[in-house]
Amino acid sequence: MNKEALKQLENDLWRSADTLRANSDLKSTEYSTPVLGLIFLKFADNRYRRFEKEILREYTRLKGTRREKPLSDIAIEKCGFYIPEHARYDYLLNLPEKEDMASAIKKAMEAIEEYKPELRGVLPWDEYFRLTRTDKTIPAQLLKNFSNIPSNAEGDIFGQIYEYFLGNFAMAEGQGGGEFFTPRSVVRLMVEIIEPFGGKVFDPACGSGGMFVQYGKAG
Numbered sequence: 001m002n003k004e005a006l007k008q009l010e011n012d013l014w015r016s017a018d019t020l021r022a023n024s025d026l027k028s029t030e031y032s033t034p035v036l037g038l039i040f041l042k043f044a045d046n047r048y049r050r051f052e053k054e055i056l057r058e059y060t061r062l063k064g065t066r067r068e069k070p071l072s073d074i075a076i077e078k079c080g081f082y083i084p085e086h087a088r089y090d091y092l093l094n095l096p097e098k099e100d101m102a103s104a105i106k107k108a109m110e111a112i113e114e115y116k117p118e119l120r121g122v123l124p125w126d127e128y129f130r131l132t133r134t135d136k137t138i139p140a141q142l143l144k145n146f147s148n149i150p151s152n153a154e155g156d157i158f159g160q161i162y163e164y165f166l167g168n169f170a171m172a173e174g175q176g177g178g179e180f181f182t183p184r185s186v187v188r189l190m191v192e193i194i195e196p197f198g199g200k201v202f203d204p205a206c207g208s209g210g211m212f213v214q215y216g217k218a219g
Contacts, residue, residue, distance in 0.1 A: 001150065001157060009149070010164040016145045018168075024134045028172035034131055035142060036165060037109065037124040042146045043158040044081045044112060045089035049151060051079035072115045082115040093143050101139040102128035 001009070021031045048055075055075045062068050075082035085091055087108035095104055109123040131138045149161065 010161055014168055020138050020141055028169055030130055032169040033124045034127040038142055038146050039162055042089055042149050047079050048081050048083045084111045087111040093147055102132050
């Protein structure tokens, strides 16, 4: 995906997501966390999809031997995530309208955390119920919105989309929101001044990792 296509995708995703918020009584502070959680879910699903055949092949090869492993262990070794069927993006996307989408997304987030202890307490759960306060269809509409991210999109593309949304939420929330976001232009300037071309970089407030990406490009 070239820069122009990525920029257009960012704009389209934000416009669609922000229109949903504008037509509700939700504040940006209530909206940002569940929206960013769905972007993460699409990223995790894309990554799992990329390694899925390899995961299943390894599981089949070891099955019935003394080296047999649970599918979840192999998945985490191969791609960093195990995503059960009920947590897959397409599964959620294709649920019938009568389903409680907020509950389904919560269960998906719980499942990912269950097999990835490092994420426990990090992913949003109950925030999706808040989205349904004035319109019960918002979670489903957001899922459909982010399904427009190509299935072959990987880490750097997601990093830029995530950063784009963070920046827009920061501007919408005012000064309080800006406390957690450093614009990319400022990050690039910091990297050029620091010149981190060797050794180790310690960033205790790395957030989405955008600064590390710029370090890598500088090197």
